């Protein structure tokens with residue numbers, strides 16, 4: 216079985232930051248592997264270690280800068296990676312679900328995996344929709360917010376748990392090929408070992424343009440335009456206690472005694 | 479195309495609260511586009527659901543009587559056929575776990591753009607403006623799109639519709655192609671039982687990713703001992719296996735309503751807030767003065783938890 220995992224480098228934001236236009240100014244941004252994708256990679260690598268997957272391919276959309284992050288997927292055990300980038304994507308403020316779907320579809324159609332794993336959401340733009348959208352476009356089955364996957368795939372079926380609201384899980388059987396959006400907590404993502412990191416440098420990381428994938432530039436134009444970004448108006452009417460830690464702790468202590476919840 | 483089609487959410491025999499919120503959001507959009515609000519309810523005891531959903535502002539309710547529980551293949555097929563029939567400008571679904579499991583497929587199959595997790599909407603002519611959050615609530619954005627679209631709305635952002643309506647209720651004869659149904663829900667399981675019921679506690683000391691290491695949890699346990707409080711947490715602590723699932727507060731964990739909730743190193747992501755916003759008094763200890771938790775906190779200490787928590791323990795020893 217072949218597994219394709221979509222991974223993304225997401226921007227992390229410092230506590231204090233400034234917005235320029237519809238972007239957070241670069242100097243306040245860091246980069247990290249999307250939290251949910253980390254769990255998706257781990258799940259794929261575990262399937263490989265269990266002898267169920269023959270190959271794990273990581274796919275990302277992103278500029279050259281993000282290669283370091285994508286190599287984390289290779290360092291953790293993915294066999295090879297594909298990075299899609301194009302001048303046409305350089306100017307785009309916001310890649311909407313439709314645009315991401317078009318790009319990823321072209322890669323999946325080339326790779327024809329049995330299973331696609333994506334994160335439930337990405338920590339920056341949090342669309343929470345690309346995995347399911349991709350499945351539909353491919354004619355694959357799907358499952359959203361999966362926090363457990365049985366590793367036997369009896370009769371070409373993925374037995375999963377979907378994490379619903381309020382501490383309830385749904386047990387679902389999904390026919391392969393399928394795309395599953397992976398929720399945190401499904402496993403314990405590993406740290407890349409030094410050996411893994413060294414090996415990752417030698418693994419294949421192919422770069423593909425839209426033209427090479429046969430994707431028309433117009434297909435990746437987002438139908439959703441980002442028109443404004445701002446810090447949410449603080450609705451806070453919190454009393455902020457000032458002073459040293461001893462002073463603020465004393466104030467909190469007084470509150471707790473006043474409320475009669477602690478002596 | 480001016481109508482709006484909204485789809486209700488239910489589970490194990492009960493409509494979920496968001497089903498009434500979606501009426502309010504849908505009505506708002508229908509007023510802005512000048513059309514009717516059509517509501518769909520798919521699977522389960524649809525006639526009973528339709529009666530409950532007939533609140534002020536709903537023009538038409540379509541029932542699709544097919545199966546007991548949510549099945550995304552059936553929801554997707556039914557919604558797409560309703561779209562062809564009603565020809566709405568907008569399809570509105572909850573951004574619930576089930577919404578996330580079919581709305582993107584509906585958008586993809588109908589070749590429509592989708593905006594997810596909207597917290598505010600404004601339709602003007604052919605243009606829809608949706609307000610969304612990015613970076614875990616650190617910034618808000620406005621996004622625009624033209625023409626018909628699928629929209630999923632965040633739960634708890636629109637008030638629930640009230641009153642009694644006089645909607646036209648009718649069965650919609652969706653033709654479900656069973657050969658296209660490739661997923662089967664086989665059951666449900668409650669998780670997170672165990673030794674402690676955090677929803678019963680008067681005082682919760684709740685710890686988040688700011689604690690950094692499992693060893694540091696000892697500090698929070700010491701605090702709980704000193705205060706006579708119960709320990710709860712945000713999701714990453716449970717995902718890491720540092721605390722059992724029954725300690726998780728939030729959308730996919732427990733809803734808690736203590737007298738005092740102390741959020742220690744917790745940012746206040748929407749899924750966390752969903753579980754604790756009903757607390758009587760909320761205190762945040764966080765190094766980030768702009769963390770979203772500050773919006774709902776009554777009291778805040780903007781400082782390092784590793785300084786404040788030991789001082790607080792000392793207070794009570």
Ligand SMILES: Cc1cc2nc3c(=O)[nH]c(=O)nc-3n(C[C@H](O)[C@H](O)[C@H](O)COP(=O)(O)OP(=O)(O)OC[C@H]3O[C@@H](n4cnc5c(N)ncnc54)[C@H](O)[C@@H]3O)c2cc1C
Nearest residue numbers: 686687688712713728729730731743744745749750765783
């Ligand atoms: C479908 C779905 C369901 C979810 N369900 C839940 C749920 O039920 N419950 C839940 O909690 N989450 C849930 N989440 C996850 C949620 O989106 C957040 O990822 C999570 O709540 C973040 O936890 P956190 O606040 O502890 O961590 P972070 O967001 O990483 O915040 C850590 C905070 O600690 C502060 N901090 C860091 N160091 C210190 C220090 N030394 N002193 C003081 N403060 C410090 C930081 O400023 C920051 O504000 C769900 C997500 C999805 C997609």
